[in-house]
Amino acid sequence: MIKLLGCLFLMRIFVYIIIFFSFFDLFSQLPIMTPLASSLGATPFITGLVVGMFSLSNMIGNITSGILTDRKGPFLILLAGLLLTSISLFLYQLAFDPLLLLFVRFIHGLHAGLIVPAAFTFVANSTAKHEKGRSVALSGAFIGMAAIIGPAFSGILASRTTEVTVLQTTGFALLILGVLAFFTLRKKAIAIPAARKRTKRPVHQLFRSRPVVKAFAGAFFLMFSQGVLAYMLPLKVDNLGSDTQMSGMLLSTFGVVAVLIFILPTNRLFDRLKPINTLVFGMLTMSASMICISFSETLSLLFIFMALYGTGFAFLFPSINSLLIESTTEENRGKAYGYFYAFFSIGVVAGSSITGLLELSANGGFLFTGVLLFTATALIKFMKNTVPGGA
Numbered sequence: 001m002i003k004l005l006g007c008l009f010l011m012r013i014f015v016y017i018i019i020f021f022s023f024f025d026l027f028s029q030l031p032i033m034t035p036l037a038s039s040l041g042a043t044p045f046i047t048g049l050v051v052g053m054f055s056l057s058n059m060i061g062n063i064t065s066g067i068l069t070d071r072k073g074p075f076l077i078l079l080a081g082l083l084l085t086s087i088s089l090f091l092y093q094l095a096f097d098p099l100l101l102l103f104v105r106f107i108h109g110l111h112a113g114l115i116v117p118a119a120f121t122f123v124a125n126s127t128a129k130h131e132k133g134r135s136v137a138l139s140g141a142f143i144g145m146a147a148i149i150g151p152a153f154s155g156i157l158a159s160r161t162t163e164v165t166v167l168q169t170t171g172f173a174l175l176i177l178g179v180l181a182f183f184t185l186r187k188k189a190i191a192i193p194a195a196r197k198r199t200k201r202p203v204h205q206l207f208r209s210r211p212v213v214k215a216f217a218g219a220f221f222l223m224f225s226q227g228v229l230a231y232m233l234p235l236k237v238d239n240l241g242s243d244t245q246m247s248g249m250l251l252s253t254f255g256v257v258a259v260l261i262f263i264l265p266t267n268r269l270f271d272r273l274k275p276i277n278t279l280v281f282g283m284l285t286m287s288a289s290m291i292c293i294s295f296s297e298t299l300s301l302l303f304i305f306m307a308l309y310g311t312g313f314a315f316l317f318p319s320i321n322s323l324l325i326e327s328t329t330e331e332n333r334g335k336a337y338g339y340f341y342a343f344f345s346i347g348v349v350a351g352s353s354i355t356g357l358l359e360l361s362a363n364g365g366f367l368f369t370g371v372l373l374f375t376a377t378a379l380i381k382f383m384k385n386t387v388p389g390g391a
Contacts (some may be wrong), residue, residue, distance in 0.1 A: 012135070014184055015122050018082065018177055020142040022115045025085065025170050027150030029054065030230075033105075036163040042098035050102055052349060054109035059345040061113015066121075066338015068114075070331060074122040075185050077334075081114030082178035088112070089171030092164050113345075117337035122185070124325045124333055133270025136321035140314065141262035148255040151248070206336055211276075211327035214380050218279055218320035219340050220347040221376050222313070225286055227351020228369045229309075235362040240299055250306045257310030258317075267318075275322040276381070282316030283377040285309075290370030294363045 033054075037047040061081075069077045088108040095101040120139065127135040154166045206212050234247045261267070270278060289309035296302050320340075328336045355365040 011185060012123055012126060014180070015078075015119050016139055016142045018078070018181065019116065019119050019123075019139055020146050021170070021173050021177060022085075022112065022119065023143045023146035024150045024153075025089070025112060025174065027147050028154035028166060028170060030151050031155045032158045032163040032166055035158070036092075037098060037101060039163075040095070040098050040101055042101070046098045046102065050098070050105055053102055053105040054112075055345045055349050057106045057109030058113040059342040061110045062117055062341040062345065063113075063338045064110075065114040065117040066335040069118045069121050069334025069338070074118040074125070074334065075181075077114055078118040078122060078185070079178060079181050081111060081118060082174050082181060084111035085115060086171045086175040086178060089167045089174065092167045113341070116341050117334060120321070120337050121334045124337075125330050132325050133272075133275070133318055133322050134267045136325070137262045137267035137270050137314075137318040139321075140317045141259050143317075144255050144259035144262060144314075148252055148259070206328075206332065206339065209327050210383055211323045212336060214276070214279070214383065215320040215323040215327070215336075216340060216343045217376065217380055218283070218316060218323070219343040220350070221283065221373055222286075222316050222320070223344045223347030224351040225290065225309075225369055225373065227348040227353075228290075228355055228365055229351075230348075231352040231355060232360075232362045232365040236293065236302070236366070237299075239362055240297070240302075242299060246299065250302055253303055254306045254310035254313065257307045258314040261311065261314035262318075270318040270322060275319045275326065278315045279319035279323065280377055280381050282312045282314070282319055283373055283380070285312030286316065287312075287370045287373035287377065290366045290373060294366035294370065 033051050034047055037050040042050060065077055065081065085108065088104065088111045091104045091107065092101075095104045120136075123135060123139060124132070154163075157166050157169065207216075229251070233250060237243070237247045237250065286309055289305045289312060292305045292308070293302060296305060324336055324340055325333070351369070355368065358364075358368070360368055
């Protein structure tokens, strides 16, 4: 029994590493994709499409991954995602013009979208119930580390080599992980009984479960705020007379605080407290930080409020994952995670695009987002957990 538990623990650690590199792939693209598109002669409009195409196709990949994970089990989908994403990253060297780059971005996002829902389903299905909260907190720590390391790594490497070299390096890492996954995780691959394959669970059943809807809403607003940060924080810092390096330091501050909460004994709170309570605390904390940032006029205060945002992020992410795990079974958890991460992708695009369409200033954008998060928190808190006649 002890040997079996130890084996499961090591496999979960390996899946956490896969999650890290999946998000490392995402975050390492941020500093290099615009320069890469510009170097190929892309117009500002095409450059915007190149940046946004990944999120669009990633959303499709997330939903597809969820459906296939429930049918085939997480192992095969995770393995396919790693190997196909690796191939996609090597295709960037063949993108000689903006349209080819746009096509490669679509393929890359589609394949990368297969990884995360399958990986989180794998972790959820192999973790004891009383450790679910701590488990998702640890996965959040690996995502936070990817957010800190990815942009810095790609920026430094691209400045010394090329943007394509950065993408190929990530491709090699995912290829190695794919090979290791084949030998490491297939022992845990669960045979799906024929009866389970025939079980029909329509998507609308997920959306009739209020805890699942709350998890989806939390995922959307979490990444909505991230989209606003990515768009508005550099503008805010510029208004205060500083440069992009300071923006990076501020983003790293929120990431470091979140990672510390994820890995320190504070992660035990996510198993002891109800997910809805930590969700509400996390969203209210993020709301307060956004409102405070909008009124802040000094860089020192921005560091404090970004640390506050990191605290809210650290409480919200495990909460929405725990809600999702508690409200699903192994038969439909993959599909739930597929839509969950699709809402992640939608949230990022919505955050930057809506505040951009409203032509809000940096202060106005943060204030708008803070009020929106506060309103969403109230609706989530007082939403009943069941729908009459729902599943």
